[in-house]
Amino acid sequence: MSARIKQWLFSGSTWILGIPYAWLLAFLIVPFLIILKLSFSEMALSLPPYLPLVTIQDFVVTLHVNLNNYQTLFLDPFYVSAYWNSLKIAFFSTLGCLLIGYPMAYCIARANPTYRSLLLMLVILPSWTSFLLRVYAWMGILQETGYLNQLLLALNIVDTPVKFLYTDFAIYLGIIYAYLPFMVLPIYVSISKIDWSLLKAAADLGARPWTAFWRITVPLTYTGILTGSLLVFIPVVGEFVIPDLLGGSGTHMIGRVLWQEFFNNRDWPLSAAIATLMLILLLLPIYIFTRVEKNNAGTN
Amino acid sequence: MLKTSPAIKAITLGGYIFLYAPILILIIYSFNESRLVTVWSGFSFKWYVELFQDKVLLKAAGTSLIIAFATATGATILGTFSAYALTGYRSKRGGAFFNILIRAPMVLPEVIMGVSLLLLFVALENAIGFPSGRGMFTIWIAHMTLTFAYATLIIMARLQEMDRSLVLAARDLGARAHTIFFRITLPLIAPALISAWLLTFTLSFDDLVITSFTSGPDSTTLPMLVYSSVRMGVSPKINALATLMIGTVTLMAIAFCIILNRLERKKLQ
Numbered sequence: 001m002s003a004r005i006k007q008w009l010f011s012g013s014t015w016i017l018g019i020p021y022a023w024l025l026a027f028l029i030v031p032f033l034i035i036l037k038l039s040f041s042e043m044a045l046s047l048p049p050y051l052p053l054v055t056i057q058d059f060v061v062t063l064h065v066n067l068n069n070y071q072t073l074f075l076d077p078f079y080v081s082a083y084w085n086s087l088k089i090a091f092f093s094t095l096g097c098l099l100i101g102y103p104m105a106y107c108i109a110r111a112n113p114t115y116r117s118l119l120l121m122l123v124i125l126p127s128w129t130s131f132l133l134r135v136y137a138w139m140g141i142l143q144e145t146g147y148l149n150q151l152l153l154a155l156n157i158v159d160t161p162v163k164f165l166y167t168d169f170a171i172y173l174g175i176i177y178a179y180l181p182f183m184v185l186p187i188y189v190s191i192s193k194i195d196w197s198l199l200k201a202a203a204d205l206g207a208r209p210w211t212a213f214w215r216i217t218v219p220l221t222y223t224g225i226l227t228g229s230l231l232v233f234i235p236v237v238g239e240f241v242i243p244d245l246l247g248g249s250g251t252h253m254i255g256r257v258l259w260q261e262f263f264n265n266r267d268w269p270l271s272a273a274i275a276t277l278m279l280i281l282l283l284l285p286i287y288i289f290t291r292v293e294k295n296n297a298g299t300n
Numbered sequence: 301m302l303k304t305s306p307a308i309k310a311i312t313l314g315g316y317i318f319l320y321a322p323i324l325i326l327i328i329y330s331f332n333e334s335r336l337v338t339v340w341s342g343f344s345f346k347w348y349v350e351l352f353q354d355k356v357l358l359k360a361a362g363t364s365l366i367i368a369f370a371t372a373t374g375a376t377i378l379g380t381f382s383a384y385a386l387t388g389y390r391s392k393r394g395g396a397f398f399n400i401l402i403r404a405p406m407v408l409p410e411v412i413m414g415v416s417l418l419l420l421f422v423a424l425e426n427a428i429g430f431p432s433g434r435g436m437f438t439i440w441i442a443h444m445t446l447t448f449a450y451a452t453l454i455i456m457a458r459l460q461e462m463d464r465s466l467v468l469a470a471r472d473l474g475a476r477a478h479t480i481f482f483r484i485t486l487p488l489i490a491p492a493l494i495s496a497w498l499l500t501f502t503l504s505f506d507d508l509v510i511t512s513f514t515s516g517p518d519s520t521t522l523p524m525l526v527y528s529s530v531r532m533g534v535s536p537k538i539n540a541l542a543t544l545m546i547g548t549v550t551l552m553a554i555a556f557c558i559i560l561n562r563l564e565r566k567k568l569q
Contacts, residue, residue, distance in 0.1 A: 016381050016382075016384050016385045017381075017382070017385035017398070019378065019381055020378050020379075020381050020382035020385065020398075020402070020448070020452070021382075021398055021401075023378060023444070023445070023448070024398070024401045024402065024445070025401075027417065027420070027441060027442075027444075027445040028401060028404065028405065028413075028445060029401070030420060031413075031416030031417050031419060031420040032416055034416060034419045034420050034423055035412075035415065035416045035419055038419055048422050048426070100311065100314075100315050100318070101315075103307075103308045103311040103312055103315075104311065104312045104315045104316075106304070106308055107304055107308050107309055107311075107312035108312070110304045121553070121557065122316060122319075122320075123319070125549075125550065125553055126319050126320070126323065128499075128502050128549050128553060129323075129502075129506075129545060129546045129549045129550075130505075130506045130523070130526075130542070130545055130546075131506055131508075132506065132508050132523050132526055132527060132530070133326070133526070133538070133541075133542040133545065133546075134322065134323070136326075136526075136530050136534070136538060136542070137322035137323060137325065137326045137542070138322055139530070139533070139534050140325065140326070140329065140337055140338060140534045140539075141322060141325065143338070143533075143534065145336075145338050145339075146338055147325055147338060150338070177318065177319070177322070180315070180318075180319065181319075209305070230407065231406075231407060234407040234408070234409070235407055235408075235409055235410070237409060238408075238409020238410065238411050238412060239409070240410070240411055240509050241508060241509065241527075244531075245530060245531070255409060255410075255411045258411050258415065259411060259509075262415060262513075263512075268419070271415055272415065272419065275411065275412045275415050275416065278409065278411075278412060279412055282408075282409070285407075286404055286407055286408065287400065289403065289406075289407055290399065290400040290403040290404060293403050293406075293453075294399050294403070
C-alpha cells in the first residue's frame with residue numbers, strides 16, 4: 001500500500017465524513033436506484049411479488065423492460081388526477097400557510113424581547129407532539145356530531161349539521177394546521193435579521209407602510225418565504241396521513257394512492273413507478289431547497 | 301416608532317388559537333366519562349385506567365421507546381460526525397453532493413423513503429440473506445436515515461458559532477485531535493447534542509409512514525396501533541393517550557428550556 005493511500009485510510013477526517021456519506025449512499029441513493037429498477041418490472045403472484053428484470057437461462061441473458069406501469073400512470077385518469085390533485089392541494093395549502101404564517105412570524109419578530117422566545121416556543125411546541133394525534137384531534141372537531149357542528153347549531157348559524165369531515169376542506173385545514181410551524185420558523189429568522197432603520201428611513205421619506213412592506217420587508221425576507229414554502233410544499237405533495245384520515249374516499253392524493261397500491265393491491269412495481277414519478281416531479285424543488293438551506297446555514 | 305398593526309396582531313392571535321384549540325379540546329375530552337367522545341357526561345379517569353390495562357398498547361409503546369432511544373443515540377453520533385465534517389472540510393470534493401444528500405430527508409415525502417427502503421431490505425434479503433425479515437432493526441435503519449439530517453443541522457449551527465480560537469490555542473499548546481474534541485468541542489456543543497437527541501427521539505417515536513413500510517409482524521409501534529384504531533373513528537382512549545403524550549413532551553420542553561437557560565447563564569458568569 002502506498003503511503004498516501006495508507007495516510008488517507010487511517011486519517012480521522014476520512015472516517016468522519018466517510019461514515020455518514022456511506023450511510024446516505026446505502027440507504028438513500030441505492031434505494032432510489034432499486035425503485036427505479038423495480039418500476040420497470042412486472043407484477044407477479046410470488047414472493048417478492050414481482051418478476052426479475054434480467055433472467056439468465058442457457059447462456060441467454062434476457063432483459064424484460066416493462067413500460068406498462070408508466071403507461072398506466074400517464075394514461076389512466078385516476079393516476080393523472082391524483083398527481084394533479086396533490087400538486088394543487090400542496091400549492092394552495094402552502095399559500096394558506098404563508099398567509100397565516102407571515103403575519104405571525106412578523107408579529108413574533110417585532111414583539112417585546114421578553115416574550116419573543118416564549119411566543120416562538122409556543123409555535124414550535126405543537127410540532128414536537130405526535131403528528132398523527134394532532135390530525136386525529138380534527139376528526140373529533142369536524143365530524144357530523146363534532147364540536148364545530150355543536151357550536152354552529154347552538155349559535156343557530158346552521159339548522160342541520162354540515163359535513164366537514166371527509167371533504168377537501170378538511171384536508172386543507174389539516175395540512176395548514178400541521179405544517180404552519182414549518183412556515184413560521186424560517187420567515188421569523190429572515191424577519192429578525194432586518195435592519196429596521198431601513199423602514200424608518202422609508203417612512204421619513206414619505207413611503208406608506210404598505211409600500212414599504214412590499215418594497216423593503218418582503219424582498220429582504222425572500223429567503224425565509226422560499227425556505228418555508230418548500231418545507232411545506234414538498235412533503236405535502238406526498239402526504240398520506242392527512243388525506244387518509246380527513247379526506248373523503250373521492251379525494252385522490254398520490255401519497256395515499258401509493259400506499260393503497262402497495263398495501264392493499266400488493267402491486268409493488270406500480271408503487272415503485274408512482275414513487276419514481278413523484279420523485280422526478282419533486283427533484284427541482286428539493287434541489288432548490290437544499291441550496292437555499294445551505295446558504296442559510298452559511299450566513300447564520 | 302414603527303408599530304405592528306392591529307390586523308397583524310389579530311391574525312397572530314387567531315393563529316395561536318388555531319394551533320392550540322384542537323389540542324385543548326382533545327385534553328378536556330380525555331376526562332369525559334362517556335364512550336361518545338363528543339358528548340360530555342362527567343369527569344372521569346376511566347380511560348386512563350383502561351389505557352394502562354391494554355397489554356397490546358403497552359407492548360407497542362415499549363417497542364416505540366426502544367426504537368426511539370436507539371435512533372436518537374445513533375443519529376446524534378452520526379450527526380456529530382457529519383456536522384464536524386461539513387464545518388471543518390467544507391471545500392473537499394464531494395462536499396457539494398453531500399450537502400444536498402444530507403438535507404433531502406427533511407423534505408422528501410415519507411412514502412417515497414418508506415417504499416424505497418423496504419425494497420432495499422427485500423433486495424438485500426434475497427441477495428445475501430440479511431436482514432432476514434423486517435423488524436425493529438430495519439425500522440431503526442430507516443429512522444436513522446430520516447432523522448440524522450436533523451441532528452446534523454442542529455449540531456452544525458452550534459459548531460459554526462463556536463469560538464474557533466479555543467481549538468487553535470489547544471492545538472498550539474500541543475493537544476491531540478481527540479483531546480481537543482473531548483475536552484473542548486464536546487462540552488461546548490453539549491446543548492446542541494441534547495436538542496438533537498430530543499428532536500430525533502420525538503421524530504422516531506412519532507413516525508407512522510416509514511415505520512409501516514419497514515416493520516415486520518412482531519414490531520408494531522405505537523403510532524401504527526394508534527393509526528389502525530383512529531381509522532375506525534374517534535375514541536376516548538386515544539384522547540387519553542394523546543393527553544399523556546402531549547403532557548410528557550410539554551414537560552420535557554419546559555425542563556429543557558430551563559436547563560439551557562442555566563447553562564447559558566453559567567457561561568456568561
